[in-house]
Amino acid sequence: MDFKDIQSAWEKDNDKNVELPKNLDKIQSANTPLDKIKSNLKKELWLQVFAILVLGFVPAVYRYENTLTHIYYLLYSLFTGICIYYLTKLYIFLKRLNTVTLNTRDNLYETYYDVRLNMELYKTFGFALSPFLILFLLGYYYNNVFGLTILDIEQLSELHITILFVVVAVTILLTGVLLEWWVHFFYGKYAKEIKAVIDDLKE
């Protein structure tokens, strides 16, 4: 056999039994790295929206006093504003992810850098939210364990305040580590796969 034989066998290979799908809407598309990224991101966007809504009811559920409620909603509005900004950007990214018509190299590069850029955007989103998360958790903890609010901070001892700062610093650090892992697990491995194909294209 030589390549002429393969060429001639290839030309004669006409599978007449191939069936086209009858209805394009019924095809489930979820098996490309992009589909996986889109599906993970879509799930997360809905979860984030749900979490924002739930957090809005915290003062009512825990019957916060007026002053604390005002402080809570001040933080909550900042938190929601940041979430809307990032979620909109991620949503636009989701809609844009479809460039199969370019030549293979441009298609792969565009997709890869878009995914990488948005992985970084996702990380900054997480970091932007972490101070709010820490404040929410601390507020909840002090209020429920010591019956104190953020307004009673002067009642805490120096040791207690030092521990508080250490806990905040460690939590931010852990958030960073967790975010890196999360982004790698849900998105990074697919980006890596695209990168491997780009490497195969090089001279």
Add this chain to the structure above:
Amino acid sequence: MAKISETEFLAKINEHKGILYKVSKIYMDTEEDQSDLFQEIVLQLWKSYGSFRGESKFSTWMYRVAINTSILYLKKEKRKVATSQLTNEEVKEPNENTDEKELQLAHFYKAVQQLNKIDKAIIFYQLEGFSHKETGESLGISEGNARVKLKRVKDKLKELIKEQGYGF
């Protein structure tokens, strides 16, 4: 480009379904995976059809979308193990009813599974009669790079088919 209905689109694709299935056979080794990839290609063609401006031939545009979709396609997790077992299977020896061409193709498809995704695209374009220049343009690489890669892919395929015990 004027809007096209789903029925019209499917009728247009129907003329080229054989070649789309060949792409699936190059990129996937089990019938189930080939069928899934074939459907994915049709879906991506439908989704991207709005961007086809008629500057190139429909078939050239279609090949590009089909190859790009296949390159980014993943095997379903559950099937990965079964598939790796399948690549170790022997190609059935010919009997009286087996056409020699079918056997050659079977050896070719078995060997091609061991190439990387870009090499598969290179060999596909070659078999479809693309020049080095056209292959380079479709992949976004230089003509020289396409030529060098094709030479390497052919050598690799030759070795792989020989390893199957088939004369090359």
